[in-house]
Amino acid sequence: MGHRIVAAVTTLIVMLALWAGLPVRVSGQAFWPKSTPKIPMSPTWVAQKAKLPPFTPPRTPDGVPNFQGIWDGAGGDGAADIEDHEWLDATTPSQETFISDPADGKIPYTPWAMAKHQEIRKGLGRGWPGEVGPRTHGAPRSLCLNTIPRINVDGNQEIIQRPGYVIMISSEVGNFHRIIPTDGRPPVGPNAKFWFGSSRGHWEGDTLVVEIANLNGRGWFDTAGNFFTENTKMVERWRLADADTIDYSVTIEDPTIYTRPWTMNFPKRRQGTDTRRLRAAAFAAVSAEERARAGFVDNAPARPRTVDPYAKEVWEEPCFEGNHENTITQRESGFKWYPGVTPPK
């Protein structure tokens, strides 16, 4: 019900946004005009942080750096494609790469893995340049299946610290938790594989270092078919670059599909401190009214905009619930289930 109306209204809003020359969010999805200047990501951040003065982070009562609070994702296209790309469509604006190492900003796939990636990319059915042939796989995230490290890129996170734990709560792409023990416990046995893997954290100076194993290799880094496997190990580094910025990096290692370890690096800003994002949000607030007038029903109930006592509360925004029609459409249009890749021995 209402599927066509929603599609029509979405198109209308996208056209309005393109005309206005500003990004706009519809039901969690940002739409960008072709004229959007290239969105800065890893190269810009690496240059910026080199000029920052040293920062001594505040401490929690038990004496470790205090990351608590709500942090934005990476912004931009929400990791539609983690490598550098020009404007591909209204949800995939021109954007710098997320990858800081190697220096060319590309994933160092082995020849076999590169061919596999190209095969998936050619069958995404997005209307992107170079697409040919039958549809292969839709992005797992479009089925509301989340994975690390994408949950750190896409949507905000509340970080809560307790002795022995760091907890991260995502609430913009579904409401879910990730718990990182920091008490030195051993990893889970190797036969258990998870979408989020198994995280074990420790402190190195002011940096929270998280080793991730037990990944099931079913998720993607983005929507463009950039993958890892169940052999992949990741090491995250969370460091406060200033009071309102986390310098986040994740190094990915898997000799079965990459020729060398590689690293994504980008800033996560404390919610409400990123002026570019605030301007975009102000614009989106206006068009929420527009879409309400047009009969568009958003997942989230409308909130009063003036003196809102609930402004700091996080409310239920389910992803899987409400995504059923999209799931059916994906399957009927020929996308296959993504079972992960099996590299040659």
Next chain:
Amino acid sequence: MKRYLVGLVMGLAVAFAFTPMIGAGQTPAPAPYAAPRTPDGHPDLQGIWQAVNTAAEDLEAHNGRLGVPAGPGVVEGGVIPYKPEALAKKKENFEKRDTLDPERQCLLPGVPRITYEPGPFQIVQQGDKVLMMYEYRNAIRYIYMNGNPHPKGPIDWWMGDSRGRWEGDTLVVDVVHFNDQTWFDRSGNFHSEDLHVVERYTPTSAHHMQYEATIEDAKTFTRPWKISMPLYRRQEKDVELLEYACPAYLLEREWANPTSTYFK
């Protein structure tokens, strides 16, 4: 030495004096458990908890069946007070439970069902809220303790809107704004969108909490009714919430099934 003797004599005298007050066959009530406090002075309920019963299968007393152990039920008074037409629907739900149970579609299970799903949950107390994290789907609940009333409805949320307060050592949670699509168990016990749940989490020892949920829904039931059960603190060294990614398991199974009825 002398002080010790005096103490002993006085102790015996006191014990003797109080003996007649305890009747034959009666034991004195144990002192109520006083929960430890968080740094901001509230009872500390934090940790990893789990129900150990068959409530996830059926809230009422039930016999065993294939794959389901028998259970005495967790409903006070034994039977859920359905209105006649609602009881008919419950029976139909039970007959068609393999296809109608929202848990079979991996949907968020609502409250109180998520509390006694198989698998543990973890409580973390924050200044303005209590965070509950469940192994089931990595789901969360924020129970707001900031004094805000329930937001104005109608709102149809899967997990409802939770507002908490302390009554002594008990965390009392008032939950409204549900949809009508969740069940209470795998046996078809259900409710309407008028569901109002009041949960009570009372610590009874360092390792136990008593959990109660009062369920009110005038569209479905003739009167409010209550479930109660102990929750147990998980004792294993290094216990942690793992992952039950229900939608992923379901989609993977159904995607390649040409006769799947899920995609309709």
